[in-house]
Amino acid sequence: MDEDFVVKVTSDLIKINSQNPPGYTKGVVDYIKDLLNDNGIKFEIYEFEKNKQNLIAKIGNGSPTLILNGHMDVVPPGDESKWIYDPFSGKIVDDKIFGRGATDMKGGLATILVATLQLSDIIEKSTGSLIFVASADEEVGGHAGMQGLVKNNLIKGDAALIAEPSGYNRVSIGEKGLCQTKILTKGIPSHGSMPILGENAILNMYKAINIAKETIDELNSKIIIPNDVEFAIKETSKTYESVIKEKKLNISVEDIEKQLKSVSFNPGVIKGGSKINMVPDYCELELDMRTPPGCKCENVRNLLKNKLNGIAEIYPIDTSESNFTSTEERITKIALNSVEKILNKKPELHIESGATDGRYLRAIGIPTIIYGPGELFLAHSYNEYVKVYDLKMALKVTKNIITEFLNIKSS
Template identity: 50%
Template sequence: MAKVENQIIDLTSRLIQIPSVNPPGYTVNIAGFIKDWLNNLGFRSEVREYAKDKPNVIARVGRGKPVLILNGHMDVVPPGDETKWVYPPFSGKVVEGRVYGRGATDMKGGLAVIMTVFAELAPLVERQGSGTLIFSATADEETGGHPGVEALVRDGVLIGDAAIVAEPSGGFRYYIGEKGLCQVKLVAVGRPAHGSLPILGDNAIMKLVRAINKAEELINEFNRGIKLPSELIDAIKNSAEVYLEASRASGLNLTLSDFERVVGTVSFNPGVVRGGSKINMVPDHAELELDMRVPPGVSPNQVIDYLRNGLGGMADVEVLDISEPNYTSPGETIVRLIHEGIERVLGVTPKPIIVTGATDGRYLRARGIPTVVYGPGELALAHAYNEYVTVEDLLRTHDVMVYAVKRFFGLEK
């Protein structure tokens, strides 16, 4: 066990030391490191590149069905102000049971775990001939995953009977679903005039303000009619409990029902407003970029149609980006095996979660691949200053994943 522990710690640290900041999201160096690492252990891998300098690395062993995918992304968000880090963001420094650095939690710790699990179990899968195990290190998740998992699924490179995405869930939790994305632009058009005679114009900013208020009313109205899938009710409550616990660390006075609404309804966040060109002119154009997250059981297109019909001529609604909410049934084999692994290996009864953000798991689920998100690290540490992952969590998730993968392939009864 000490050998595995040292390997995971060293691997996490070395991956952090290879910057793969997105933007620009170039993965040439880290993909090369992973390919060489696999090659040195005797595993062949292929590289697929759909955007310049953003290669993906895929390795597979075994033959036939079932096919299990272990996935993780290589890119990380920018470190921000480096003076706010206790240790340099790309140091991969190991201090008192923690590995520090940008991407430690999201998600080079997870990458290190699935690399280790793949190397450990691939010979058993190959020898027994009980199916196919795929490892994929992918690009661009932090900006949409389009030349990463989306392209690999579209081309049939990443197709299987189940998948584990090693995004940070923490060792005692796992994610079975995520809200969808609905980002739109509200555009109001007016008529220009001199600012001293506003009566001669039609102020687009004022029109936009009224449209924003009306849009919020419409979303509140829409939310009252939402019917959530019954098999997700417990997961939504679990999610609310997790977010509530995280909020307490920030001293916020929020309640469980506040977070149940956040997870189980369409959220409403006006993110960017633009309008006008000069203080003494009546503006003839104003726009809002609006971010909404959509729960399972609702389509982003339903939300967009509701807004368009309700706003009438107050503002045009332009679509910026959408993705469908998605989830894997708690009864699917891979979900049950991760659940069972946490119970038996860690001695804790885990709770399935729905997350408000998006992962590459959405592309796998859209192809009908049952997908569970399980990996080391806490969601609250992702993208934060002084990001770290604990050695304890790296080992916990490794042990649970080994349990689940072995039983998936019938390697151990």
């Protein structure tokens, strides 16, 4: 089994359509099952929602225990005419593997799977153990995937590595929180020709949005970011340089850094009114806010509630607090050292602007890092690909992380 095997596995995995919705993962699980069986590795399958299968394989019985995780579902390909190659072809062109999920995250899944297969014999003989988890449902919140597995006490370990695309030279240690909130305004209906006889819910929403925006701007000037994360955010913002150039945006890397350190403010959906000649009595707004480490969603919502008292009502839609793993944790140190050792260059720290399954593991006290191959800005986009070179490097680094964490002397 040479290092080209990870290329074949990535391409094979892309060919198995696991788009979410519907998020069925049986096809991917069947593929992984065959490889595990060929190598005599035992596994269990868990299903919390029909056809959304999760697989857990365990090697060894001792400690420490390292968890490897990757999700099997991918987002839909969207308009297929915008793809140069069939999104489920797994076609390899110019040392790139193309297809939906190449970056997010069939490349990463292939990396941890192949690492598991290639190291299984020496882990078996070691004092440590390795848990490989292929999960479902990540792209829609992980409820029938990692959240279900954690809730049912099926995952225990001393640290975890999630192979989401950090980029092969980067280690991601945390993520912003999710603070999606509904703002609701009311009014008094009346004929549109005489608005003075009513009260316009849409105009009330206009007021509410302005107050909410001012409130968040003021809050952002006071947030204190934990030290570990401060540095990671600085490095993360630099990765946006190419995007700024490509999109010809009139912003700087410092603006990106400021955004990552702040509560973001994005009114995503607005609904209100039923007819042009009526004064609307109802309007609602779905506001997407992402909170940085050092800022709790609950506090943000309470603040908005106070400021909008008498103008609008506030309701939660979805919440997940920001979370991170310290650079002082053993797994973080080993991951950073491994990148430096294998690539012979200084690793970059990173934090995620969106939520990952890492939150469920960190919530039960498992130090978790994200390390995997892929192009950060290609996730969920057309013509997604992963580079063959990145895959091979990430495999080497991942194997080094596993052996060091499990105290296996490298030969």
